[in-house]
Amino acid sequence: MKHPFARSTSSPPYQTGQTRQTTTGLPPLWFWLSICAALFAAAGSITGLVMPERIYGKESATLFDAVIAQDLVNLFVVVPLTVVLGVLAFRGSLRSWLCLLGFLVFTAYNYAIYAFSIHFGPLFLVWVAVLGLAVFAFAGALSAVNTTDVKALFTGTAGRLPAWFLLFTAVLFAVLWFSEIVPDLLTGRPSASAVSWNIPTNPVHVLDLAIFLPGVFASGLALLRDHWLGYATAAGALIFLGLTALPIFLTPFVAQAHDRATGWTILAPMGVIIVAVSVILWLWLRPKRVWAPSTAAESS
Template identity: 45%
Template sequence: MGLSIAAAALAFVGSIVGLSVDGIYDNLTSAFLYQALAQDIINAVVVAPTIVLCAILALRRSYRAGLLCLGAVAFTVYSYVIYTFSIPFGPIFLLWVGVLGLSLFALIGGLASINRQSSTGRFTHSRAAVVAAWTLLVVAGLFGLLWLSEDLPALLNGVRPQSVVDLALPTNPVHILDYAFFLPAAVLTSVGLLRRRAFAYPIAAAFLVFLLLTCMPILITPFVQLTLHEPASWGVMIPIGIVAAILVGVLSWFLATLHFERP
């Protein structure tokens, strides 16, 4: 939890610098700039405060807060892999590396500290677990199909995917992370939850938090574009908004089924 708080503090500072200091994102394309600014806003306003608050509550033995913190830390690892490997070298590069390292080791420590023997007994509503599993599986599958719908035609036609062109990157880091890590882990967790495997219950809750946070930068990107006097991509609001609303409902229900708060 100490590593989580340190990562959140550094991420908050880095996001404030990214939003307020000219030149940090000068080498980004317009499409990438909107995403980076939206990400910084969510990091500073939502993710960093959530990690700090939930880490403090978890240190006071709140199991729910620990799961929320785990999901937010996983989102931070995911985000800062993109920051460190995709954004050109600049004045806060080492800060980004620090956030990535701290959050990665915090995530490893959080996963290692899960008491699998007591996990199943904490979640008392089998229907909520089934709904959570299918929600995770379906949302992950939809993202996977969306990425494949762009990447497969590009491969068959021998061209670069449009998102890669828009970002001016060698490849799309989001697609790589999802194909290699997120999608397999989501499927494994969903199947484990459906089979009532102890490890899957807390990880599924953290995954739902991760997915919800993933929706947030997408939802505010049109407002960033509007602020910069650029055409806003309002078309993403309805589908991503629906997904986010479903995730809020399922996550709230799943966590509400916890039998007790203190071990």
């Protein structure tokens, strides 16, 4: 049986500058849920940046700097791109639709940490609202993806580079988290990173190991096996990884602005991840040449 992504060897010559885009846009319900999640997130981030002591004053210095960095990324990167991608997806851009999934996943991930780790306060209901909106928007947007359009978009596209990157990165982060968790468990001491945030346990470890790293690994594995789900989720998984690295990269600058000790060594590995994700994502989603019959003029 011929593979659904295989290109026929008997196809006529290709023409450049043409790409197949989905003819149906993101359904209105999932579009509006995405927009509402972005708007609520913007309101929360603006409030947090304008009144940081009022919102985050009960947190440890380490967590305080981390959430300020996260608010900056939310306000200036995640929110505007979520709106832009949502509008483009609504108007029929499949590439934007697939990228939007990554921003929705990251928003859900981020606001789960806000809702469960930041002290109860004025923005609690906002964070819960963003979490719920992002989760349902992601689930709905993914379920509405047309597999035929996805197959057409990635016809003739080699997915091994993004697939292996997703697999490697998921395993790498899992190993890093276990290298902290296992020694803490064996010695009977509290989680070192949780202590620095002054919380019972590290939500990043919980969410990554239980949900998100398995999801990234599954996306890479599906892509490696040429399953449509891998093609539908690879862009989102790459974006999720890049976005998780961005606030970590920014945190030392926030700490320096507050005259606190900075961990500059984190810049190199996070910078590598951000650049690698950007390059691989561009290679993965750039317009491809498609096969089309030659015109009579061309054949003459």
